[in-house]
Amino acid sequence: MESLMLARIQFASTTIFHFIFVPLSIGLAFIIAIMQTLYLVKKKEVYKKMSIFWGKFFLINFAVGVVTGIIQEFQFGMNWSSYSRFMGDVFGAPLAIEALLAFFIESTFIGLWIFGWDKLPKKLHLACIWLVSIATMLSAFWILAANSFMQNPVGYVLQNGRAETNDFLAVITNPKLLVAFPHVIFGALATGAFFVVGISAWNYLKKRDLDFYKRSMTIGLIVGIVSSLGIAFSGHSQSTYLMGAQPMKMAAAEGLYEDSGDPAAWTVIANIDTENKDTSMRLEIPYALSFLAYGEFKGKVDGMNTLQAEYEELYGEGNYIPPVKTTFWSFRFMAGIGGVLILLSILALYWNSRGTLVNKGKFLKILFASIFLPFIANTAGWIMSEIGRQPWIVNGLMKTADGVSPTVSAGSVLFSLVAFSLIYTLLAAAMVKLFVKVAKEGPYEKQKEDSSSTDPFSTGGLEHATE
Known part of the structure; x- marks a missing residue:
């Protein structure tokens, strides 16, 4: 297998794996903040x-996500x-700002949050x-700002065979970014919400700590239905955007x-030859x-054969x-799962409010x-976005085949692929x-006899910390 294909497989596998953790971190952090606000x-x-x-799950996920992110970025060079x-x-520039600003804020305040229970003022x-x-x-x-340039290059000049930024404001107000960011955030909130809902449902089945998990379930379902509806509306905005910026992907x-x-007409399923x-x-x-393409019930969509001729010109x-x-x-996986999440949220919230969901x-x-549904939908959405851009690695500027390292052998890529x-x-x-x-263990794990820890995140320390 040639190095280009191996490099593409490696990029796809590492990015998909990393993207499992990112939405869950975003969603859980938001839900935990709501819970603590209620406290x-x-x-x-x-x-x-x-x-x-729920913070324990967040911290585990965040730690693993950091490691996978380092590996994912390493392969660019x-x-x-x-x-x-x-x-x-x-x-x-966007990647540097993400690391130096956003990630440092995350890391610093995660530490303060972990060790600040009963030490910092409650509001702080x-x-x-x-x-x-x-x-x-x-x-x-910031990650999407970088990716959006690959989908829709803006704010740059070509100089000395390179794309160089000449309008940073245009980069961070890229129309692609403005429609992609809400969609990704709503998807992340749904991921966190259904994680909480799923774990709570498992404990409903076990009839364990029902008051605790009913409250968790309610918060998860409210966030779930709002975010699922947000996914649908922001997804429509993306479809409308694609018609103008990436018609081949839409076709x-x-x-x-x-x-x-x-x-x-929109095709639900079809046999493609x-x-x-x-x-x-x-x-x-x-x-x-x-309606998806133009926001109104009229208008035709150009086919791939028509667009192929235009692109060749x-x-x-x-x-x-x-x-x-x-x-x-x-x-279709992405859109179908979005509809299922809306339906599940509505039914579960109704039965939970009536106290009958537990039965x-x-x-x-x-x-x-x-x-698992939001993870599948997130992955499908990423695949659709990146595969649908091919053969371009930077839309209209550089093809994927031209972006690969010219001196890295297929054997080297294969070795790193296996290692990663x-x-x-x-x-x-x-x-x-x-x-x-x-x-x-659940939220009420008993304090171990041989443990004197007051750290709420230590094993067995949760009940002690909340007495």
């Missing part, structure tokens, strides 16, 4: 216990040196977790080789694609059609399984083991 307002000890208990030379002036301690939550979102903003996401009719460039056996919703001969099946189905065993098992995969496997196993341990 300050209502002065009920249970909300403090909730903040500490290793496997993609040509890309780094071309994009370094633009790409470097609460401010620490809110600053952590804001910083996690700022991290996402691939719909499996449209030929121009649609006017109005355009990439060899003959044909899509058959469509199950369609009339008018829906026009602009950029020269070559294939400008991305992997269609991957783009098509990843979009619905089969539905609780579905809620427990729903922990092994590291990630060990990290995943450790994280799952710790998550299961914390979940089984």
